[in-house]
Amino acid sequence: MTAGDRDAPLGFVESARRRVAAGRIENLIVYLGFLVIFAFFAVVLRDRGFLTPDNLANIGRQTAMVSIMAVGMTFALSAGEIDLSIGSIVALSAMVAAILLRDGHFSLAIAAALGVGLLTGFVNGLLTTKVRIPSFLVTLGMMSILVGLARITTNLEPVPITNQAYVFWFGSGDLGPIPILLVWTAVFVFAGHVLLRFTPFGRHLLATGGNRTAARYSGIDTDRIKIAALMISATCAAVAGMLFAGRLHGARYTLGETELMTVIAATVIGGTSLFGGRGSVIGALVGSLLMGVLNNGLLLLGLTVSEQLVARGAIIIVAVALSLREARTS
Amino acid sequence: MEESTMRRRIVGAIASIALVVAACGGAASPAPSSPASPSIDLNAKTVGPNGEPSTPVDQIPDLTADEVAQVQGAKYTAALLWAGAGTWYNALTAGAEEEFARLGIEIVARAEANFDPARQQTDVETAMARRPSIILTLPVDPTAAATAFRPAVDAGVKLVFVDNGIDGYTAGKEYVAIVTGDHFEMGKAAAKLMSDAIGGKGKIGYIFHDAVYYVTNNRDRYFKAAIEQLYPDIQIVAEQGFTEEGKTQEIAAAMLTQHPDLNGIYVAWSAAAQGVIAALREAGRKDVKVVAYDLDAVNDLDMARCGNMYGVALDQPYLEGKIMARIAAQALLGKSVPPFITVPVQTETRETIAQVWKENVNADPPQEILDALASPCPS
Secondary structure, X not given: OHHHHHHHHXXXXXXXXXXXXXXXXXXXXXHHHHHHHHHHHHHHOOOOOOOOHHHHHHHHHHHHHHHHHHHHHHHHHHOXXXXXXXXXXXXXXXXXXXXXXXXXXXXXXXXXXXXXXXHHHHHHHHHHHOOOOOHHHHHHHHHHHHHHHHHHHOOOOOEEOOOHHHHHHHHHOEEOOEEHHHHHHHHHHHHHXXXXXXXXXXXXXXXXXXXXXXXXXXXXXXXXXXXXXXHHHHHHHHHHHHHHHHHHOEEOOOOOOOHHHHHHHHHHHOOOOOOOOOOOHHHHHHHHHHHHHHHHHHHHOOOOHHHHHHHHHHHHHHHHHHHHHXXXXX | OHHHHHHHHHHHHHHHHHXXXXXHHHHOOOOOOOOOHHHXXXXXXXXXXXXXXXXEHHHOOOOOXXXXXXXXXXOOEEEEEEOXXXXXXXXXXXXXXXXXXXXXXXXXXXXXXXXXXXXXXHHHHHHHOOOOOEEEEOOOOOOHHHHHOHHHHHOOOEEEEEOOOOOOOOEOOOEOEXXXXXXXXXXXXXXXXXXXXXXXXXXXXXXXXXXXOHHHHHXXXXXXXXXXXXXXXXXEEEEEEEOOHHHHHHHHHHHHHHOOOOOEEEEOOHHHHHHHHHHHHHOOOOOOEEEEEOOOHHHHHHHHOOOOEEEEEEOOHHHHHHHHHHHHHHHHOOOOOOOEEEEOOEEEEHHHHHHHHHHHHOOOOOHHHHHHHHXXXXX
């Protein structure tokens, strides 16, 4: 039965699609958790500035870069891979942009910074799929290479950015009342959401991450999918690096070095599986906002660094645990 | 049915954790910080770790021509084992390199421990394979370093420290000397800068390094003590510690939310000030002035453009590196060296940027800073 032969693999893709649709419900818990934490701070910190428009705008700006990286990480994780090099891509793309801007090359700076992401992601993808080194190790090595390169570029010296157009569009500007960083976040989340949920690429990506062998039998070029996923992840990190530089009016090699864990936590809290096959861009955004609200609220509470670390760690574990349980029961 | 029970439990769990957090927060606000500062005697002279009196750097004689020739003929070697990296370390290294080059001493090993005492131990072990005659270092952890540097001490290597000593080590025995900025005076100088920045009175935020580290702890404590004891019209109304310099933006933003009437913000070092300035810029607060330590091209540009950065207090890493190399050579010749050598504190504000770069890191500021300095501040 030729029809039957074709149906089986297509049926697999179909079931992946259905799982995607179910994903909307899977993520319920992260929205709920976000609301609970937000409401809690809103009550406890009602007279300490938490709900002021300025503070909420701060949270939005502070989480923008993590949100954008979490969108990228959603693709890497959903495809069954991981990208540990994102923090170092931030540093290198920021340095490259700042150095080229110093010499007056606006478009080239943007292109080169993006190129850092695209190229890194491509190499990560090739090594993962063609040489068959686990992405965990490939990107771990890549992280070290990129940190080294970022340090070499200016021998550890920070580079100021004076280009007004750049700092407006990549970090410091406002479009009317809306900080430009929120616009960037919205664009990436929207594009990422559509790509993952409503395109064949998204379905193939989830199918690949869910069961690579089955995906391959259904005619999906899983290598290409994985390479693309790692390129998306790396490019999102490169954009985040450009935004860090624009926001801080300068780049230094230490940028992004502490963001990796926050990004992974935000993505997983948002309902994306660490083991592939399940991902939610909106969830990643909410996960990132949850982390941002948490950071902000704990600071406004006046906790010391040590207390913040304990509280944040505990809440992350609870959130991830709930998110995983939710995924298993639905 | 079972699922809704679970959800309720989930919500309960989140809520109870949040409550625990809140309970801690209530007790801890405002954040506890450095020990009570009235115990600090601001007039006390800076002394070394074993009470050694400090010797100003200008009392260290240069080597005579004969001595230089003697050192050059001996083919000595040196290792540079620093704790971290960045502008300050680059200047330190440049000073040491220049002096070593003059004395014909070859640098055979370089390492940077990334503030990890275990890594520094590895660095020492690795460097010892090259049998250096001299090690210039910044001990990461005064306790752990006692073991880490033991192989070098046993091999008779001349150790010279910058900033930190090592517990249980004595100058003239295990090591030659400590060369250091005067961190007490730097704290006081930063307080003076803050007073100048905000016209002698007002409310300030205090963002300190919340980790045990000799240099930053002393600067932070002396800044705070000086503000409290010498500038009664300046009030520290907000305090928050940090360990990751990337977090200062969030901290400053939170401070501004809760204390919109701030006039100034102190932050423990310059790279960490970058986030504070970003927060002020986003809040549209050109009026809030920032004071920190150390040279930094990005913040100096803000200073040159009459932005939020008002000034920094500094030691002199280039000079320190040079002197470390010089006294190491003197020690190799068997000359006695004072145990605790301090370089004077400098301050940098918009007016002195160009001069300070020259003296401090032996370089001109980046072109964009010079450009910004060319146009006057809007008054």
